[in-house]
Amino acid sequence: MVVLNMQPLADGQVMKPTPILDIKGLTVSRSGKVVLSKVDLAISKGEFIGLVGPNGSGKSTLLLAILGVLKAQQGTIDIYGHKPMSRNILGKIGWVSQAAAVMPKNVRITVRELVRLGTLNSRNMFLRRRSIHREKVERAMKMVGLEEVAEHDIGRLSGGQRQRAVIGRALASESEFILLDEPLVGIDRESRNSLLKLLDKLCHEENKTILMVSHDLAAIRQTAHRMIYLEESIRFDGPTEDFPDLTSLAGLRGIEPVHGHEHEHKTPVSVVIQTGGEDQTKKEEE
């Protein structure tokens, strides 16, 4: 395990910052099956973490447990020193769902209307003074680069723009810790690159902490500082550059080589983990 975000002190000592998320010995079951087992994870402010793993490996379960939607059978989760869903942390966490899957097809809603929903909370949901939130909404739309299509119907936007709008909603709440679930699904390559640039900017310029689940290993490698490979428990956690190649990854998953190592030189630069728990390989477009 590698500790990131070390802050050098004046006398040369290194101080380990207090993590904003601290998970210890987390075990979560769904429908009687253990999906996560004894997961330990600490995330510090300003980190950009890519969470990868095959389908059914527990990535979404981990996110839902952090959000407090799923309860832990064992272990503890502390976010900003509080339990998930605690009133004290409302607004600090932003959830970005997969726009392609979540956005209802039959609703006419503009980008501005959607982003404005991000400013809602339990205190202001009944009586809202728009002027207070207008600035937050404008700033969020500017951050995601959608000011020019602010009055457009979401349904008419491209997949990438739609995903940006959903990110804009999370930013409007001025959340500091943003969790994204497969934001790159259903998005063309060009939009994918600009979306990754946006996330990188949010991390470096806005000092947001980002935890992104994706099966697109190439994209995660391109952007994240730290990668976590999850398959029931954490099999790898460290800097992106140390992430193992395909063969080592197969070893981590307990898969024995079938043909020996004669094809090892053909290992592509990047991989995509997906579909039915099997690994698929894909050459990266250079």
Next chain:
Amino acid sequence: MIVLDLISPVLEFIAPMVPGEIFPYFFTMEMFQRALVAAIMVTMVAGVLGSFLLIRNLALIGDGLAHVSFGGVAVGVVLGASSPLWYALVFSVISAIIIHEMQTRELLTGDASIAIFLTGMLALGLVVLRVFGGGITSDIEGYLFGSLLLIDERSLDLIATISILSLISLMTLYSGLLSTTIDPLAARVQGLPVRAIGLVFSILTAAVVVSMVQVIGALLVTALLVTPAATGQLVGRSFRSCLIWTQVFGLSAVFLGLYFSAEYDSGSGAMIALVAASIFAIVAVFKTIVIGLINPKDNF
């Protein structure tokens, strides 16, 4: 009756400009005025409610709860209640809560819980009427197909109270409802009481449906609840503009429907429903043609 006292002078002022031989009575005679005011009020609140029902994929819950309320009316009639709508309200609200809980807890998926309540409560009403009452009488028919002109002062009071309270509640919950509909998980993370909002919405739906039964009839409730909202969605670009268009189409259906039913002596509920469906068809065809002319190569 305060509502009628307030609106009556306005209606009488408009009366001389209203076309037709019988339709102007809706603006001058109290019995007709009651009918018109009730129809306008339920249409306005049904439009707002229907817009949310559509995006929550609950278009048919209105139909289901209307059938449930018919069961309530039947029980009320057999028990000799002077205002059976109160029985309908109790039956409908309880059913709406149970349907909501069954869907939230995923005991039944999709519309199955609505279908079970729809048929179960309708059957209860029919059996009760057959065994303990005199079968389907003209009174009962009024609840099935609407009896706008038979709305008395007490019914108007009930309709006005439900409509005004529901409209205020829907406007207060506007953002919360939109947020929980579009992405319930994101709403929950923001701290919104997603489940409570869903429950309140179900209760409001039940109450509004009951208020509509006498105006348009249990069998035709969906016409005012869903059709104007669906037409609004064809035209509007934002959720807010859809709501405004829904009001335009809903109120047009009511005025035109009442005009045609008065002049041609047809049932008001059925005529309103027919006009609403016709407006939808015209707007849909017009939109298709316009899009086809602007961009002939577009794939629909």
